[in-house]
Amino acid sequence: MFTGSKTFPAWALLSLATNGLLMLAVILLLLREHWLPASSQASVSATQVSLLSSPQAPPPNLGPRHQLNYDQWVALLGREASVAATQQPKHLTILAGDSLSLWFPTDLLPPERTWLNQGISGETSAGLLRRLDLFDETKPEVIFVMIGINDLIRGVKNETILANQRQIIKYLRRVHPRSQVVVQSILPHGGEATTWEGRDRLLAIPNSRIQEINKQLAAIAAAEGALYLDLHPLFADANGNLRSVLxxxxxxxxxxxxxxxRSALQVFAQFKIEEAGANSQPYRRRR
Incomplete structure (x- = not known):
């Protein structure tokens, strides 16, 4: 209960409203018995990382994964970024990260934007930092970053992950001063229900550790002039594990x-990115 003459800050009300809408979207989705038509159940294939996809792009085709090595992936993403830089599509939005971003089905991405997917399976924060220059010449409205789970799987320390995240934000803010940089939280894992081939390595990472990193990541994003999208509560169950249905x-x-x-991206774009864009100033490098 609030007492006295103090008023609740407008930014706090907006944040609560945004989080409430995100949670509502998730609840509505979880209550649906049938999420997607059978034709949409496929995941994105390694041969379809085109990723410069317009709103009219067809659904992804099935195909074998992991056909490319890391250097081949980097070369492919560089070519796609060059296309985006040449064509300069409207409302260009970049997904930068690992396999979670990479396998985002193009037909499920919000259609009001043109998406350039710069995700690589198995990517780490250090790897992403090294290849940010691939899309230097593009002019995105928004850059969404999600990275860190592979660092944890490989035993990288929290401090190193957060330092790399800070450098990623700094680089993007400097090279793309008119773009909104959105740092997304690291998602939890499935706990004991995990069936992934690296299950033991994943279970060695407490989900509480991921939550602690996310708290610090939110503070870094705020300090460096980036937005922070906290997806963790939308994906975590009562025990802090990744919901099995997700x-x-x-x-x-x-x-x-x-x-x-997708719902989180849409709501966040409407309530947070638009507001930040209206109030933002071009990035100026600190002296």
Whole structure:
């Protein structure tokens, strides 16, 4: 209960409203018995990372995964970024990260934007930092970043992950001063229900550790002038594990999981990105 003459800050009300709408979207999705038509149950294939996809792009086709090595992925993403830089599509939005971003089905991405997917399976924060220059020449409205779970799987320390995240934000803010940079929280894993092939390595990471990193990541984003999208509460169950209906193996997302993420992106874009864009100033490098 609030007493006295103090008023509740407008930004806090907006934040509560945004989080409430995100949770409502998730609840509505979870209550649906049938999430997607059968034709949408497929995940994105390695041969379809085109990723410069217009709103009219066809649904992804099935195909074998992991056909490319890391250097081949980097080269492919560089070519796609070059296309985006040349064509300069309207409302360009970049997904930068690991396999969670990479396998985002193009037909589930919010259609009001043109999406350039710069995700690579198995990517770490250090790897992403090294290849940010691939899309230097593009002019995105928004850059969504999700990275960190593979660092944890590989035993990277929290401090290193957060330091890399800070450098990623700094780089993007400097090279794309008119873009909104949105840092997304690291998602929880499925706990004991995990069936992913690296299950033991994943279970060695307490979900409470991921939550602690996310708290610090939110503070870093605020300090560096980026927005923060806290997806963790939308994906976590009462025990702090990744909801079973939202994952295919305890690490990667199911079509339902991508539907939740899609809803979060849409609500966040409407309430947070538009407001930030209206009030933002071009980034100026600190002296």
């Amino acid at each position: 994952t295919s193996d305890g690490l990667h997302l199911s079509p339902q999981g991508y539907m939740v993420w």
